[in-house]
Amino acid sequence: MSQYIGPKASDIPVGSIGTGTVSANSLIVGANVAVNTSTISVGNSTVNTVANSTAFYSSGNAISPYGMRNRIINGGMTVAQRNTTFTVGSSSYTYTLDRFKAYSVNSSTTVSQNTSAPAGFQYSLKLQRTATNTGTNLLSFVQIIETVNCYDLAGQTVTFSFYAKTGANYSGGNIGVQVISGTTADQGGDPYSWSGLATAINTTQTITSTWTRYSFTGTVPSNSLEIAISLSFTPTGTAGADDSVYITGIQLEKGSVATPFENRHFTNELQLCQRYFWRSNPLNTTGAGPAMQSSTYTSCYASSWVSLPVQMRSTPTITQNGSWNTAGPLNLVTFSYVDPTGFIIIVVSTGAGNPIWYPTATGYMSALAEL
Amino acid sequence: MTYTLTNSEIIIRDVDQAHIPADPANMDYKEYLTWLEEGNTPNPYVAPPEPEPVQPTLADLQAQLAALTQQINALSKTTK
Numbered sequence: 001m002s003q004y005i006g007p008k009a010s011d012i013p014v015g016s017i018g019t020g021t022v023s024a025n026s027l028i029v030g031a032n033v034a035v036n037t038s039t040i041s042v043g044n045s046t047v048n049t050v051a052n053s054t055a056f057y058s059s060g061n062a063i064s065p066y067g068m069r070n071r072i073i074n075g076g077m078t079v080a081q082r083n084t085t086f087t088v089g090s091s092s093y094t095y096t097l098d099r100f101k102a103y104s105v106n107s108s109t110t111v112s113q114n115t116s117a118p119a120g121f122q123y124s125l126k127l128q129r130t131a132t133n134t135g136t137n138l139l140s141f142v143q144i145i146e147t148v149n150c151y152d153l154a155g156q157t158v159t160f161s162f163y164a165k166t167g168a169n170y171s172g173g174n175i176g177v178q179v180i181s182g183t184t185a186d187q188g189g190d191p192y193s194w195s196g197l198a199t200a201i202n203t204t205q206t207i208t209s210t211w212t213r214y215s216f217t218g219t220v221p222s223n224s225l226e227i228a229i230s231l232s233f234t235p236t237g238t239a240g241a242d243d244s245v246y247i248t249g250i251q252l253e254k255g256s257v258a259t260p261f262e263n264r265h266f267t268n269e270l271q272l273c274q275r276y277f278w279r280s281n282p283l284n285t286t287g288a289g290p291a292m293q294s295s296t297y298t299s300c301y302a303s304s305w306v307s308l309p310v311q312m313r314s315t316p317t318i319t320q321n322g323s324w325n326t327a328g329p330l331n332l333v334t335f336s337y338v339d340p341t342g343f344i345i346i347v348v349s350t351g352a353g354n355p356i357w358y359p360t361a362t363g364y365m366s367a368l369a370e371l
Numbered sequence: 372m373t374y375t376l377t378n379s380e381i382i383i384r385d386v387d388q389a390h391i392p393a394d395p396a397n398m399d400y401k402e403y404l405t406w407l408e409e410g411n412t413p414n415p416y417v418a419p420p421e422p423e424p425v426q427p428t429l430a431d432l433q434a435q436l437a438a439l440t441q442q443i444n445a446l447s448k449t450t451k
Contacts, residue, residue, distance in 0.1 A: 314394050314397045316397070317397060317400075318392075336379055348419060368399070
């Protein structure tokens with residue numbers, strides 16, 4: 001015997017309820033339901049209906065409503081493959097936290113991964129003029145976006161947002177905020193030397209010692225093939241103990257709305273970074289990395305393929321960094337057959353014996369395909 | 372900044388022994404090309420020293436002699 005209990009879900013006249021409330025422990029909806037209100041209250045939360053969502057997405061954020069909105073990689077400053085503290089070379093770019101490179105004419109500028117961060121963030125990037133330094137030239141850091149990841153932004157409205165605060169002894173005025181574009185694909189290098197240089201956003205912003213989120217909107221030129229973001233400040237006088245700015249949560253997205261910062265899983269963020277830089281063993285781990293040993297009767301030529309975890313942007317530069325142990329009749333270690341997916345280590349011995357080559361605590365291999 | 376050629380397309384940046392591939396998209400290679408355009412010349416490739424000839428030990432020679440003796444004996448049987 002069956003018993004009919006209440007209406008079928010598809011028959012519930014939701015649109016005619018008006019401001020009323022439907023109370024139930026559960027509601028199984030077996031068909032499309034038309035909702036004629038702007039919001040629906042679910043428990044303690046309010047959910048936008050499609051009508052309001054359409055208005056939000058029509059602002060230009062509709063392209064990637066499900067993720068990967070942020071064109072900036074490592075905007076939360078979580079990935080630090082190279083190191084966590086850097087001395088910025090004078091009048092040249094220095095790669096710092098992954099994907100960010102810093103520039104300063106001053107001889108004493110540092111960048112570091114710092115644990116001071118706004119709620120919801122673990123790290124910030126600290127750009128600092130070293131204490132007692134008297135240089136008063138601009139300090140800046142930039143990130144260049146690969147053409148393939150910003151091609152669709154040409155001619156579009158973009159919003160640049162970040163969290164910032166000043167150090168306790170900040171000497172600068174307003175910080176410089178720029179979104180730069182060029183007309184050559186992946187020209188890289190110094191963005192301020194790009195062909196067809198233009199600024200979609202070029203302004204300044206007062207920042208305080210309290211973490212605050214700032215956002216700026218502009219239009220990328222229609223002939224743009226490359227985009228970079230830049231943040232800078234110009235110090236004055238003599239640097240105190242903490243003459244710095246702290247920045248995190250950097251986001252560049254399509255549209256005129258600064259949506260919440262896009263938090264990605266660390267693995268995803270790391271892989272995005274490894275398209276541009278890879279090191280064989282993580283920072284502060286020892287005894288890892290490639291090693292080769294061979295037992296030879298006569299001179300030998302041993303080789304081994306190293307597969308990179310992510311296909312890199314270009315054929316990378318391969319460097320043997322830090323200190324390495326060598327023993328036996330080792331004649332030569334070289335790297336060849338390099339392509340964006342890997343490279344071959346070649347070890348040549350001088351004669352019979354056991355040529356050995358492996359990293360010490362500071363040794364690691366790196367592959368660089370940055371812009 | 373100086374560079375050294377290798378026996379392949381790879382160029383060595385002397386300051387850090389970085390192996391730079393001849394890829395126009397590689398920023399280090401772009402810098403190298405700019406450096407060339409400025410009139411600079413890389414250091415030539417220098418082949419590594421030849422491996423030292425290996426001196427066989429007495430045991431090695433005895434083993435070779437034993438192998439040869441076996442071959443000679445085998446050939447002698449087949450030609451009788």
